[in-house]
Amino acid sequence: MSALSDQLVTYAILAYLVAMISHAVEYALGNARAVQVKAGAPVRELVGAGVGDAGGIVEEPATVPAETRPSRSAARAVVAGRIAAWVTALAVALHLGAVVTRGVAAERMPWGNMYEFVLTVTFIGAAAWLAVLWKQPSLRRLGLFLTLVMVLLLAFAELKLYVQVTPLMPALQSYWFIIHVSTIIFASGIFLLGVVPAASYLMRAGWEQGKRSFPYTLARRLPAAAGLERLTFALHAFAFPIFTFAVIAGAIWAEAAWGRAWGWDPKETWAFISWVVYAGYLHARATPSIKRNVATWISILGFLTMLMNLFGVNFFFTGLHSYAGVN
Amino acid sequence: MTTVDDRPASPPAEAPRRRVNPVLALLRNSWRQLTSMRTALILLFLLAVAAIPGSVLPQRGVNPEKVNQYFVDHPDLAPRLDQLGMFEVFGSVWFSAIYLLLFTSLVGCILPRTRDHVRALRMKPPAAPKRLDRLPQHAVLEAPAAADAEAIAAVLRRRRWRVVVRGNEVSAEKGYLKETGNLLFHVSLVAVLLGVAVGSWYGWHGNRILVSGDENAFCNTRQQYAEATLGPRVDSADLPPFCLTLDRFDAKYLPSGQAARYWATVTVDQPGGAKRSAGFSVNSPLRLGSANVYLLGNGYAPILKYTDRYGRSQTSTAPFLRTGDPNATEEGMAAFPDANVDPKTGKRAADQQVAFDGLYLPTAPDDPPFVSSHFPEERNPAVVLVAYRGNLGLDAGIPGSVYKLDQRQIDNGKLKQIGNKKLGLGEKWTLDDGSTLEFVGTRPYITIAVRYAPGQTLMLGACVTLLAGLMGSLFARRRRVWFRISPPEGGSPTSGSSLVEAGGLPRTEHPGFADEFAQLVAAVSDDGRDDRRAREGDE
Numbered sequence: 001m002s003a004l005s006d007q008l009v010t011y012a013i014l015a016y017l018v019a020m021i022s023h024a025v026e027y028a029l030g031n032a033r034a035v036q037v038k039a040g041a042p043v044r045e046l047v048g049a050g051v052g053d054a055g056g057i058v059e060e061p062a063t064v065p066a067e068t069r070p071s072r073s074a075a076r077a078v079v080a081g082r083i084a085a086w087v088t089a090l091a092v093a094l095h096l097g098a099v100v101t102r103g104v105a106a107e108r109m110p111w112g113n114m115y116e117f118v119l120t121v122t123f124i125g126a127a128a129w130l131a132v133l134w135k136q137p138s139l140r141r142l143g144l145f146l147t148l149v150m151v152l153l154l155a156f157a158e159l160k161l162y163v164q165v166t167p168l169m170p171a172l173q174s175y176w177f178i179i180h181v182s183t184i185i186f187a188s189g190i191f192l193l194g195v196v197p198a199a200s201y202l203m204r205a206g207w208e209q210g211k212r213s214f215p216y217t218l219a220r221r222l223p224a225a226a227g228l229e230r231l232t233f234a235l236h237a238f239a240f241p242i243f244t245f246a247v248i249a250g251a252i253w254a255e256a257a258w259g260r261a262w263g264w265d266p267k268e269t270w271a272f273i274s275w276v277v278y279a280g281y282l283h284a285r286a287t288p289s290i291k292r293n294v295a296t297w298i299s300i301l302g303f304l305t306m307l308m309n310l311f312g313v314n315f316f317f318t319g320l321h322s323y324a325g326v327n
Numbered sequence: 328m329t330t331v332d333d334r335p336a337s338p339p340a341e342a343p344r345r346r347v348n349p350v351l352a353l354l355r356n357s358w359r360q361l362t363s364m365r366t367a368l369i370l371l372f373l374l375a376v377a378a379i380p381g382s383v384l385p386q387r388g389v390n391p392e393k394v395n396q397y398f399v400d401h402p403d404l405a406p407r408l409d410q411l412g413m414f415e416v417f418g419s420v421w422f423s424a425i426y427l428l429l430f431t432s433l434v435g436c437i438l439p440r441t442r443d444h445v446r447a448l449r450m451k452p453p454a455a456p457k458r459l460d461r462l463p464q465h466a467v468l469e470a471p472a473a474a475d476a477e478a479i480a481a482v483l484r485r486r487r488w489r490v491v492v493r494g495n496e497v498s499a500e501k502g503y504l505k506e507t508g509n510l511l512f513h514v515s516l517v518a519v520l521l522g523v524a525v526g527s528w529y530g531w532h533g534n535r536i537l538v539s540g541d542e543n544a545f546c547n548t549r550q551q552y553a554e555a556t557l558g559p560r561v562d563s564a565d566l567p568p569f570c571l572t573l574d575r576f577d578a579k580y581l582p583s584g585q586a587a588r589y590w591a592t593v594t595v596d597q598p599g600g601a602k603r604s605a606g607f608s609v610n611s612p613l614r615l616g617s618a619n620v621y622l623l624g625n626g627y628a629p630i631l632k633y634t635d636r637y638g639r640s641q642t643s644t645a646p647f648l649r650t651g652d653p654n655a656t657e658e659g660m661a662a663f664p665d666a667n668v669d670p671k672t673g674k675r676a677a678d679q680q681v682a683f684d685g686l687y688l689p690t691a692p693d694d695p696p697f698v699s700s701h702f703p704e705e706r707n708p709a710v711v712l713v714a715y716r717g718n719l720g721l722d723a724g725i726p727g728s729v730y731k732l733d734q735r736q737i738d739n740g741k742l743k744q745i746g747n748k749k750l751g752l753g754e755k756w757t758l759d760d761g762s763t764l765e766f767v768g769t770r771p772y773i774t775i776a777v778r779y780a781p782g783q784t785l786m787l788g789a790c791v792t793l794l795a796g797l798m799g800s801l802f803a804r805r806r807r808v809w810f811r812i813s814p815p816e817g818g819s820p821t822s823g824s825s826l827v828e829a830g831g832l833p834r835t836e837h838p839g840f841a842d843e844f845a846q847l848v849a850a851v852s853d854d855g856r857d858d859r860r861a862r863e864g865d866e
């Protein structure tokens with residue numbers, strides 16, 4: 001069972017890789033057409049149309065002048081994008097299989113060490129991406145960044161974090177393990193997904209302001225900035241209460257397990273930091289005088305603190321939370 | 328929303344100018360600054376940044392040994408960091424200053440907002456704007472089923488809008504929950520902090536090792552703890568009386584050596600009750616009402632019987648401490664300061680004291696080297712000891728560790744090494760002067776923390792309201808709708824049908840508002856018939 005899980009992880013990585021390449025093809029073909037568009041219509045107009053839309057996200061094609069008829073490469077781009085989305089769905093299915101078989105092999109929830117943790121967090125992120133895609137297909141191009149994140153994280157987990165299946169140590173044998181860890185994983189997965197529109201928004205907003213240097217050019221074919229920003233907020237607003245609950249559940253568990261609800265153990269300290277930074281994001285976003293891109297940077301900072309907690313604390317510090325299985 | 332720093336500046340000074348006390352003005356301005364969202368944000372970030380050294384540097388409250396180690400490793404840097412409070416970040420002046428300022432800002436923010444909110448709750452939804460067609464949502468209903476103001480109001484009330492009818496106009500508002508939730512959330516934050524404060528003032532905790540056996544029973548007094556911290560409002564005499572005896576300790580290990588289960592069985596002796604037996608474990612502490620007992624660690628105390636050259640025996644059951652080895656190798660010492668007292672004179676010879684230090688291995692390997700255990704469970708227990716004779720330095724008045732020999736005595740030659748040996752269970756070692764040491768057996772011990780933490784119930788309650796408030800704050804949405812009924816052109820109200828105009832305004836970001844508005848308009852058109860249908864559908 002455990003070997004099956006390992007195989008499924010490998011296949012999932014490959015599938016994400018294929019999806020990523022497919023997205024890249026979509027992107028490249030799209031760019032070919034963007035050149036045509038640029039020749040036909042001044043960019044400013046495109047921007048105006050994208051931002052002014054109130055309801056949802058408008059893909060640039062909506063503003064393509066009538067005389068530029070969709071070229072063959074544009075049609076191919078759409079096909080490549082659809083393939084990418086379906087392959088991503090396949091990858092998520094393989095990923096789920098990997099998580100489940102790992103849990104079956106260990107005869108417990110598959111969250112006992114850092115390898116399993118990363119495996120599950122990435123699964124949540126990818127599955128939530130499919131849900132977002134289902135509701136807003138126009139966001140499909142973000143898939144390029146999402147699959148890139150998936151490939152990197154999963155490959156890192158596979159190469160650096162992998163450990164054999166082992167049962168839980170006594171400290172983890174509690175129903176609070178399921179409550180605390182599942183919610184942390186869920187919230188982390190959504191925060192992870194939230195980084196994709198956040199970073200895309202920052203690039204796209206720069207592009208819409210006429211910046212044409214390197215990272216901004218990546219955003220040429222992305223959906224309009226306003227919609228990306230709203231998605232960023234929606235994902236963070238969704239994840240934040242869950243994360244809050246997870247931290248509270250952790251404190252309740254810590255009271256039973258270690259005799260104190262909160263002891264400023266490195267993991268706890270970084271959870272506190274993440275929480276404060278994300279609360280800062282929500283405040284900044286609710287304050288009209290603070291620019292949206294400042295707020296969005298705060299959300300990215302929030303995710304960096306989450307990464308610090310996951311990787312930094314497990315590798316550099318020792319604390320009561322030393323269950324990662326890395327030495 | 329009502330963010331403080333976005334309020335319009337105070338109106339231009341057209342009113343007769345009054346002399347303003349500069350001190351008062353300064354205070355008022357500072358207060359405004361402090362309670363602005365921008366300041367709150369900056370303080371939030373300072374708080375996050377200030378917490379970082381608390382995770383990078385060892386903290387006294389978390390791991391005092393590591394702090395000492397840090398002093399050894401960085402003799403120059405450590406004292407300076409210490410002066411800055413870097414080893415007690417979360418109790419330091421600057422950390423406290425940040426969060427106290429933040430919470431002052433928070434209270435300064437909550438109070439006026441609560442006042443405004445209560446006012447808003449009592450206020451009626453405002454009158455309709457002149458031109459409903461300028462609102463983000465607008466619709467014209469021709470011949471709706473609910474054609475008069477009261478009928479429309481009824482439809483809205485059924486959908487839990489706050490409604491007011493003014494003549495031929497209906498105003499309705501919904502989503503006060505957002506601000507209510509938000510205030511609840513922020514008040515809960517203050518309550519959590521209060522809980523922390525109560526806990527640190529009135530709480531106490533202590534740690535110690537409890538070796539099994541009646542003679543090692545522990546009673547809850549301050550002296551009986553290896554280390555204890557009492558809150559500023561707690562006196563040693565306030566510690567509730569109870570005694571604990573460790574009867575058994577059970578540990579199960581997997582073949583890999585990983586621990587699978589721990590269980591401690593103790594006898595509890597509390598005033599006003601008979602002695603009773605109780606069990607506890609990691610994740611399920613012993614709750615005594617007046618305090619909780621937590622299982623933090625465990626190990627074995629070797630029973631070492633020393634028979635001196637005059638034939639008198641003494642037994643040590645000093646616990647040996649785990650070295651951190653997953654296979655439970657332990658190190659420690661057994662000291663016999665009263666050894667070799669001449670029975671004739673009864674005089675204690677300060678240079679004839681005896682001590683042994685070394686390792687205890689629950690599962691010793693069959694062959695040397697005997698440096699670490701091969702399994703955490705007792706399968707082949709052994710001790711590997713070095714014997715010392717001389718002056719242990721216990722009389723010097725300097726409190727020494729009970730787990731380590733005084734290295735200074737060895738360095739200055741007053742304590743001499745006289746041999747070393749590995750002893751299996753029941754084995755005896757005869758020293759050069761004919762005295763003997765026997766490894767009789769072991770006793771399990773547990774490391775416990777005893778803790779009383781008032782304020783935790785308050786904190787838990789506050790966390791629940793905090794979450795509820797947060798959800799309301801994040802997911803509720805304020806919006807307003809208006810309906811205006813125009814009488815049919817020219818005719819009397821009874822002839823022909825009237826025209827109803829509707830407008831909607833989301834007051835906070837609300838992507839689904841258009842749908843909601845459309846449904847609402849449909850419901851008014853049908854006079855809530857689809858409501859009824861929906862309800863029937865539910866059944």
Ligand code: HEM
Binds near residue numbers: 328
């Ligand atoms: C301990 C420090 C604080 C924390 C952890 C905190 C956390 C939060 C969180 C998580 C939200 C929900 C975000 C949202 O509704 O969009 C929020 C909202 C809000 N907070 Fe705070 N807060 C703190 C201090 C303050 C202070 C000092 C103020 C006043 C200056 C303040 C004013 C607000 C306001 C006005 C909102 C509503 C934003 C909106 O319009 O939705 N908060 N806070």
